[in-house]
Amino acid sequence: xxxxxxxxxxxxxxxxxxxxxxxxxxxxxxxxxxxxxxxxxxxxxxxxxxxxxxxxxxxxxxxxxxxxxxxxxxxxxxxxxxxxxxxxxxxxxxxxxxxxxxxxxxxxxxxxxxxxxxxxxxxxxxxxxxxxxx
Amino acid sequence: xxxxxxxxxxxxxxxxxxxxxxxxxxxxxxxxxxxxxxxxxxxxxxxxxxxxxxxxxxxxxxxxxxxxxxxxxxxxxxxxxxxxxxxxxxxxxxxxxxxxxxxxxxxxxxxxxxxxxxxxxxxxxxxxxxxxxx
DNA sequence: CTTGACCTTACCATGATGGGAAGGTGCAAG
DNA sequence: CTTGCACCTTCCCATCATGGTAAGGTCAAG
Numbered sequence: 001x002x003x004x005x006x007x008x009x010x011x012x013x014x015x016x017x018x019x020x021x022x023x024x025x026x027x028x029x030x031x032x033x034x035x036x037x038x039x040x041x042x043x044x045x046x047x048x049x050x051x052x053x054x055x056x057x058x059x060x061x062x063x064x065x066x067x068x069x070x071x072x073x074x075x076x077x078x079x080x081x082x083x084x085x086x087x088x089x090x091x092x093x094x095x096x097x098x099x100x101x102x103x104x105x106x107x108x109x110x111x112x113x114x115x116x117x118x119x120x121x122x123x124x125x126x127x128x129x130x131x132x133x134x
Numbered sequence: 135x136x137x138x139x140x141x142x143x144x145x146x147x148x149x150x151x152x153x154x155x156x157x158x159x160x161x162x163x164x165x166x167x168x169x170x171x172x173x174x175x176x177x178x179x180x181x182x183x184x185x186x187x188x189x190x191x192x193x194x195x196x197x198x199x200x201x202x203x204x205x206x207x208x209x210x211x212x213x214x215x216x217x218x219x220x221x222x223x224x225x226x227x228x229x230x231x232x233x234x235x236x237x238x239x240x241x242x243x244x245x246x247x248x249x250x251x252x253x254x255x256x257x258x259x260x261x262x263x264x265x266x267x268x
Numbered sequence: 269c270t271t272g273a274c275c276t277t278a279c280c281a282t283g284a285t286g287g288g289a290a291g292g293t294g295c296a297a298g
Numbered sequence: 299c300t301t302g303c304a305c306c307t308t309c310c311c312a313t314c315a316t317g318g319t320a321a322g323g324t325c326a327a328g
Binding site: 048069074082092105108117119128 | 183187207214215218233
Binding site: 013015016019032033034035036054059060 | 315324325
């Protein structure tokens with residue numbers, strides 16, 4: 001099948017399929033006489049794998065590791081589990097950071113009247129100790 | 135003061151200070167005879183404002199809006215509050231997305247023995263063999 | 269034979285930041 | 299005075315994952 005059909009079948013844009021090939025995440029696709037890329041069931045399967053991993057927030061580098069583990073019959077599930085736990089920790093760190101921002105802002109919003117007057121604890125907090133002189 | 139001192143005083147790298155000037159987020163700094171940028175108290179104050187907003191996850195465009203509101207004596211706190219609430223909703227969306235990833239992965243990790251054998255529900259789920267349930 | 273859908277490569281853009289090269293400036297110590 | 303060093307300048311390139319667009323080739327149906 002052509003790249004467009006493979007894209008539709010997997011939810012990975014044709015643009016990204018070419019990109020993944022270019023950076024070596026997937027092997028170079030077969031070519032027809034027309035020079036069009038040609039994809040088979042295995043390629044589509046691999047692209048589906050990549051899309052699911054991407055949807056779970058794995059980076060390209062991590063997806064490369066996962067693909068290697070996927071293709072390795074002698075892999076230990078320990079390795080996969082460790083990679084995944086490491087990724088969960090990354091997610092937890094991001095969530096914690098965003099959560100802190102969210103709470104700080106929620107507090108400021110709570111303290112802000114939100115009326116027509118200029119007095120605003122949000123701006124004052126961003127401005128820090130001393131107001132600008134004008 | 136020179137850019138390095140302004141950087142140290144605000145926690146914004148010299149690189150980013152030049153960048154903010156280049157994209158028009160801050161006015162072009164005064165120059166000395168040496169062509170070195172020269173920063174005063176007001177500039178440092180503004181950079182501190184930017185750094186705090188950045189630390190709360192505001193985008194450059196949003197920080198531009200906040201700077202305009204900061205400098206506008208006739209602003210209504212309503213506008214600042216609305217901008218902040220909009221940003222909180224963005225943060226909530228990101229947190230929810232990351233949280234979903236996290237929970238899905240936590241479930242898979244829980245189901246994975248993590249031993250020397252290759253059988254691994256994590257890889258199987260990515261491969262599309264089984265739906266991701268939680 | 270044209271039209272339109274599809275493909276190809278190549279280049280540029282995002283947002284926020286860092287790295288580094290090549291060269292100018294300023295100040296203190298030799 | 300010269301050397302050395304810290305600091306500054308501009309310019310270009312890289313990240314990560316993705317999209318856009320342009321210029322052109324391929325192919326099937328009308």
